[in-house]
Amino acid sequence: MTVTAASEPVVRPGLSPRQRARRSRAIQYTILVVIVVVAAFTADWRQIVDVFFKPDLMKEAFEEGLLSALVRTLVYTAGAFVLGLVAGTVLALMRLSQVAPYRWFSMAYIEFFRGLPAIVVFIAFSLLPLAFEGLRIPFDPYGTVWLALGIVAAAYMAEVIRAGIQAVPKGQVEAARSLGMPPGTAMRKILLPQAFRIVLPPLTNDLILLVKDSSLVFIIGTSATAFELTGFGRDMANSVSNLTPLVTAGFCYLLITLPLGILVRRLEAKAAKAR
Amino acid sequence: MTTESETAVRPVVEIKNLHKSFGDNHVLRGIDFTVRQGEVVCVIGPSGSGKSTLLRCVNLLEVPQQGQVLVRGEDITDPDCHLDAARQQIGMVFQQFNLFPHLTALVNCTVAQTTVLKRKPAEADRIARANLERVGLSEKITAFPAQLSGGQQQRVAIARALSMDPALMLFDEPTSALDPELVGDVLTVMRKLALDGMTMLVVTHEMAFAREVADRVVFMDGGVIVEQGPPADVIGNPSHERTRTFLRRVLDPTHVEPTA
Numbered sequence: 126m127t128v129t130a131a132s133e134p135v136v137r138p139g140l141s142p143r144q145r146a147r148r149s150r151a152i153q154y155t156i157l158v159v160i161v162v163v164a165a166f167t168a169d170w171r172q173i174v175d176v177f178f179k180p181d182l183m184k185e186a187f188e189e190g191l192l193s194a195l196v197r198t199l200v201y202t203a204g205a206f207v208l209g210l211v212a213g214t215v216l217a218l219m220r221l222s223q224v225a226p227y228r229w230f231s232m233a234y235i236e237f238f239r240g241l242p243a244i245v246v247f248i249a250f251s252l253l254p255l256a257f258e259g260l261r262i263p264f265d266p267y268g269t270v271w272l273a274l275g276i277v278a279a280a281y282m283a284e285v286i287r288a289g290i291q292a293v294p295k296g297q298v299e300a301a302r303s304l305g306m307p308p309g310t311a312m313r314k315i316l317l318p319q320a321f322r323i324v325l326p327p328l329t330n331d332l333i334l335l336v337k338d339s340s341l342v343f344i345i346g347t348s349a350t351a352f353e354l355t356g357f358g359r360d361m362a363n364s365v366s367n368l369t370p371l372v373t374a375g376f377c378y379l380l381i382t383l384p385l386g387i388l389v390r391r392l393e394a395k396a397a398k399a400r
Numbered sequence: 401m402t403t404e405s406e407t408a409v410r411p412v413v414e415i416k417n418l419h420k421s422f423g424d425n426h427v428l429r430g431i432d433f434t435v436r437q438g439e440v441v442c443v444i445g446p447s448g449s450g451k452s453t454l455l456r457c458v459n460l461l462e463v464p465q466q467g468q469v470l471v472r473g474e475d476i477t478d479p480d481c482h483l484d485a486a487r488q489q490i491g492m493v494f495q496q497f498n499l500f501p502h503l504t505a506l507v508n509c510t511v512a513q514t515t516v517l518k519r520k521p522a523e524a525d526r527i528a529r530a531n532l533e534r535v536g537l538s539e540k541i542t543a544f545p546a547q548l549s550g551g552q553q554q555r556v557a558i559a560r561a562l563s564m565d566p567a568l569m570l571f572d573e574p575t576s577a578l579d580p581e582l583v584g585d586v587l588t589v590m591r592k593l594a595l596d597g598m599t600m601l602v603v604t605h606e607m608a609f610a611r612e613v614a615d616r617v618v619f620m621d622g623g624v625i626v627e628q629g630p631p632a633d634v635i636g637n638p639s640h641e642r643t644r645t646f647l648r649r650v651l652d653p654t655h656v657e658p659t660a
């Protein structure tokens with residue numbers, strides 16, 4: 126190619142655009158096949174299955190309490206979600222308040238906890254009982270986990286909910302106000318119900334993140350009786366020197382998060398259609 | 401009880417020297433006018449002349465910079481005025497309907513009754529049904545706004561406003577967002593309301609409606625009232641050139657102005 130060619134229309138003699146696309150696809154498929162073949166012949170599949178997917182260890186994991194660990198993950202997540210939702214709504218309303226100090230507090234809170242790795246919050250919670258002697262958070266260990274997860278979740282959800290409230294068309298408030306509704310009533314009866322509908326997909330996304338973040342519980346140092354999936358998988362994988370229990374626990378996460386992911390896509394498609 | 405002649409002249413709305421600006425844009429430049437009990441006043445005028453702004457000032461959706469709006473003698477521009485109480489007496493119907501999409505037609509009509517007027521649910525329900533019947537939609541009470549045509553939505557919006565027993569109804573181009581074949585239903589409802597003696601302030605481009613239903617027509621241009629009077633005068637025999645120009649455009653949209 127010469128330098129002057131750039132200014133001319135890019136028509137290469139010989140191949141039409143369709144032929145070039147076909148050739149490019151053929152090259153990509155060839156690369157794929159080569160990689161698969163090489164992997165199939167070089168990897169030690171016996172070893173891989175033995176370390177990651179050992180059937181009798183999977184069975185043992187169930188017998189050792191995988192299901193109760195799954196339930197605990199669900200309970201940790203659900204409690205934190207409810208807490209985050211309530212606190213997030215309050216923060217969102219503060220963010221939109223007429224009273225400036227409320228706005229400042231909410232903004233500071235949101236920026237602080239969104240910027241902080243969740244793991245730092247969990248480490249802080251693990252140290253709290255040392256720092257404040259005799260401090261007891263109710264519903265131990267659930268209360269601690271809900272608080273630690275909920276505090277972070279509230280920051281994320283507040284931003285989502287605020288955006289949802291602001292996405293409700295302006296005419297809705299005007300209609301409510303013109304009927305004589307005070308601002309609070311208009312918010313509760315008209316704006317919030319519509320806002321939550323709008324933010325259902327992103328809120329479900331936050332729920333997925335929460336399911337995963339609940340794995341950070343092990344940092345608080347819960348006892349074996351309070352293990353959720355990750356804690357359980359790690360503990361058992363350690364004791365049997367095999368990764369299968371951890372992989373099994375990992376599949377349990379997917380069992381929760383994949384349907385939620387599908388739900389999000391459904392909700393988004395529905396919202397796009399309604400628009 | 402007031403006598404016939406007294407109610408006939410009692411002003412529901414009095415607007416005095418109203419000014420409203422958006423930034424540098426001086427939209428309302430000193431509006432004075434009155435709507436008396438039982439009167440139907442149609443506001444006409446070119447787009448951008450401030451008709452919507454004027455209407456929105458009457459229930460303080462827009463806050464004027466200067467002047468007064470008196471609703472049944474109470475100055476609602478006074479910061480100490482109980483604005484929500486004043487707004488209960490003023491029903492508003494919007495160009496884009498603004499129905500609450502998450503509530504059924506019936507609940508659209510009850511939600512403000514129960515929360516604002518503190519009516520018992522059964523009573524609110526009865527009043528809402530009566531008003532939905534009044535606008536010809538008794539069959540649609542359980543429908544959500546998205547399941548209704550534009551004309552039906554606008555009639556629900558009228559029923560919603562009527563359910564508050566307003567002393568005055570504001571209409572901001574209620575048929576402008578409708579398909580032409582649905583305009584008639586809404587106008588029929590409004591005509592019936594006028595016959596029932598409702599006090600109405602209507603921004604509209606429907607000249608036939610204004611001519612037939614209005615007691616008075618107000619022509620606005622450039623943020624001022626250019627002329628007002630009985631429809632036969634303002635529409636039939638306008639005295640200002642600006643009114644004539646506007647009416648020529650509205651009544652004959654295909655008409656081409658000689659180069660202005």
Ligand SMILES: Nc1ncnc2c1ncn2[C@@H]1O[C@H](COP(=O)(O)OP(=O)(O)O)[C@@H](O)[C@H]1O
Pocket residue numbers: 422425427445446447448449450451452453454
């Ligand atoms: N919320 C607003 N912010 C800024 N400008 C506005 C707003 N509402 C109306 N205006 C301006 O005020 C003028 C009059 O608008 P409007 O009252 O809607 O006129 P009309 O209803 O007669 O068409 C227009 O120039 C419009 O751009």
Ligand SMILES: [Mg+2]
Pocket residue numbers: 451452453573
């Ligand atoms: Mg307008």
